[in-house]
Amino acid sequence: QQPVQSPQAVILREGEDAVINCSSSKALYSVHWYRQKHGEAPVFLMILLKGGEQKGHEKISASFNEKKQQSSLYLTASQLSYSGTYFCGTEIAGGTSYGKLTFGQGTILTVHP
Amino acid sequence: GAVVSQHPSRVICKSGTSVKIECRSLDFQATTMFWYRQFPKQSLMLMATSNEGSKATYEQGVEKDKFLINHASLTLSTLTVTSAHPEDSSFYICSAQTDYEQYFGPGTRLTVT
Numbered sequence: 001q002q003p004v005q006s007p008q009a010v011i012l013r014e015g016e017d018a019v020i021n022c023s024s025s026k027a028l029y030s031v032h033w034y035r036q037k038h039g040e041a042p043v044f045l046m047i048l049l050k051g052g053e054q055k056g057h058e059k060i061s062a063s064f065n066e067k068k069q070q071s072s073l074y075l076t077a078s079q080l081s082y083s084g085t086y087f088c089g090t091e092i093a094g095g096t097s098y099g100k101l102t103f104g105q106g107t108i109l110t111v112h113p
Numbered sequence: 114g115a116v117v118s119q120h121p122s123r124v125i126c127k128s129g130t131s132v133k134i135e136c137r138s139l140d141f142q143a144t145t146m147f148w149y150r151q152f153p154k155q156s157l158m159l160m161a162t163s164n165e166g167s168k169a170t171y172e173q174g175v176e177k178d179k180f181l182i183n184h185a186s187l188t189l190s191t192l193t194v195t196s197a198h199p200e201d202s203s204f205y206i207c208s209a210q211t212d213y214e215q216y217f218g219p220g221t222r223l224t225v226t
Contacts, residue, residue, distance in 0.1 A: 002156070030213065032214070032215065034217070040219065040220070041119075041206050041217040041218060041219045041220040042157070042206070042217045043217070044115075044214060044215065044216055044217070047213055047214050049213065087156065087157065089157075089215075098145065099145055099147070099162075099210045099213075099215060100147070100159065100162060101147075101159065101215065102159070103156045103157045103158075104156065105155075105156050106156055
């Protein structure tokens with residue numbers, strides 16, 4: 001079942017922060033975050049594995065609460081280059097196909113000068 | 114590192130013809146590759162999981178005789194769309210898995226006239 005992302009869209013000015021949430025109805029083994037720009041393939045941002053960890057690099061970080069089956073992506077001090085559609089991909093715990101991801105519907109992030 | 118290439122990037126074909134799309138992992142070996150289809154402004158939909166040396170596993174609703182997948186080596190998987198029709202027009206993206214992470218190719222935009 002497809003994870004649910006919220007919000008569907010967010011508009012920011014440069015330097016502002018944003019949070020994108022990803023929620024699943026099933027127990028998860030991992031959550032993957034990607035950013036996709038128009039007409040291009042998704043670009044890998046980070047992966048969070050079962051264990052309730054938090055990861056980050058530069059001004060983009062994420063958390064994974066496996067009990068709540070939720071993950072959040074945090075974008076701080078946004079830059080124009082952050083604009084794009086963000087997808088979470090979830091891997092179900094105990095699934096039969098290793099690495100099989102189901103993607104959320106996407107969150108459109110627009111950063112204005 | 115973790116570069117995935119796809120060829121061709123764009124293809125236009127006539128209805129009834131077949132089209133082959135190649136997906137290569139350039140700097141790593143991928144025992145598992147995935148094929149996705151993405152319609153405009155929609156999320157990525159997994160079509161099939163491709164494992165080197167074995168038959169691909171197709172998602173429900175994906176016709177295995179229409180979308181032929183071959184994973185000939187640890188760095189190459191191919192998707193052949195047979196007897197293509199206009200409704201097959203879409204953005205086809207492959208991903209290759211290394212350890213836990215998946216990296217996407219640049220995608221192939223297929224237009225069937």
